[in-house]
Amino acid sequence: MAGAHVTKVGIVGIGFIGSDHLHRLTKTIANVEVTAVCDIVPNKAQKVLDEQGLKAKDYSDYHDLINDPNVEVVVCTASNEAHYEIVMAALKAGKFTFCEKPLALDAQQCMDIINEEKKLGRRMLQVGFMRHYAPEYVQMKQMIDDGVIGNPLMVDERHYNQTQPEEYDTSRSIIETAIHEIDLDHWLVNDDYASIRVFAPKQTRHAQNAQIKDPQIVMMETKTGINIVIEVFVRCQYGYDIKCDVIGEEGVLELPTVPQVATRLNAQYSTAILTDWKARFESAYDIEFRDFIGHVSQEESPVGPSAWDGYIAAVTADAALKSLDEDGEKQDLDFPEAPAFYAAK
Ligand SMILES: NC(=O)c1ccc[n+]([C@@H]2O[C@H](COP(=O)([O-])OP(=O)(O)OC[C@H]3O[C@@H](n4cnc5c(N)ncnc54)[C@H](O)[C@@H]3O)[C@@H](O)[C@H]2O)c1
Numbered sequence: 001m002a003g004a005h006v007t008k009v010g011i012v013g014i015g016f017i018g019s020d021h022l023h024r025l026t027k028t029i030a031n032v033e034v035t036a037v038c039d040i041v042p043n044k045a046q047k048v049l050d051e052q053g054l055k056a057k058d059y060s061d062y063h064d065l066i067n068d069p070n071v072e073v074v075v076c077t078a079s080n081e082a083h084y085e086i087v088m089a090a091l092k093a094g095k096f097t098f099c100e101k102p103l104a105l106d107a108q109q110c111m112d113i114i115n116e117e118k119k120l121g122r123r124m125l126q127v128g129f130m131r132h133y134a135p136e137y138v139q140m141k142q143m144i145d146d147g148v149i150g151n152p153l154m155v156d157e158r159h160y161n162q163t164q165p166e167e168y169d170t171s172r173s174i175i176e177t178a179i180h181e182i183d184l185d186h187w188l189v190n191d192d193y194a195s196i197r198v199f200a201p202k203q204t205r206h207a208q209n210a211q212i213k214d215p216q217i218v219m220m221e222t223k224t225g226i227n228i229v230i231e232v233f234v235r236c237q238y239g240y241d242i243k244c245d246v247i248g249e250e251g252v253l254e255l256p257t258v259p260q261v262a263t264r265l266n267a268q269y270s271t272a273i274l275t276d277w278k279a280r281f282e283s284a285y286d287i288e289f290r291d292f293i294g295h296v297s298q299e300e301s302p303v304g305p306s307a308w309d310g311y312i313a314a315v316t317a318d319a320a321l322k323s324l325d326e327d328g329e330k331q332d333l334d335f336p337e338a339p340a341f342y343a344a345k
């Protein structure tokens, strides 16, 4: 009997998550070979390959990686602003593509990607909105769908990062951070957004300069009137803290945190708070890649978050940034029906 097909993957962008996915794809997910990597910073990818004890072709130009016949699937983990060109090139080459969130910088770029994918006649792309695979969110969604708390009325969320680098500007709190909740919440409560407003309260003294707006409050209302509030605070100092409460007519659902051993010591009772997304969503990333590779290795379209999901999130994020610019002015939202191309799973 012939062995299982080994899927040959090329990864573009070997920074924090590129290194993490490299490790995942070579050590955790079965039947994958990472045949090529690429980073624009010279020697960066090779250093990571050496650290992880791996061998792969190391390209300095992503076009060469995409055109390598030994690469069947392209994983884009480059910086946000490079997603558009890399994904467009991968689709033009007709390759299955996984792109980390956000799909692109704005709705227009996402629409261009959609038009490119449509030329291939079927879905070839998945976006890295991994929270759809996190067992705790999946369970919440199921409980909402089963009517356990009655109709959802409000969603109360926190998206806190311990810190972010100097170059992380105000817009990234929306397009890179809150984009997770923006993508997730309409799926969770089964309702489209009707409006969004974003404003910035008092600035943290940990912001690197006076222009940075941190924290930010994102408020969304859905078509049926569900109110969603997301506190985005990316320099909170104390840890990586994700909260999601869904308040319904009959009760409340609370997203659990990752269990940590509690310590009773020196008249203190304490548990650790995680400090980054790697550990917090580790199982979600694993399940996400098992699903993605499982489909594309069989030459099947991926079924996880699509370019259309990336587009809906980008339309909402564009309006969020406009609101922030206009001191929290409410922006109405209206979305077209998903094309049949994306509706079919
Ligand atoms: N799903 C998640 O939870 C999650 C978590 C972390 C990061 N991300 C996303 O992943 C992406 C990368 O984030 P990161 O934290 O690893 O950032 P990073 O800055 O550590 O890594 C990005 C890497 O891409 C490289 N790069 C940039 N342009 C390139 C190009 N044209 N060709 C090749 N390499 C290029 C950079 O040199 C860098 O090494 C971002 O889009 C981010 O939003 C998603």
Ligand SMILES: O[C@H]1[C@H](O)[C@@H](O)[C@H](O)[C@@H](O)[C@H]1O
Residues within 6 Å of the ligand: 160, 161, 176, 177, 180, 234, 277
């Ligand atoms: O704010 C960060 C989020 O909490 C993570 O989940 C990643 O998406 C990362 O890219 C963002 O910078």
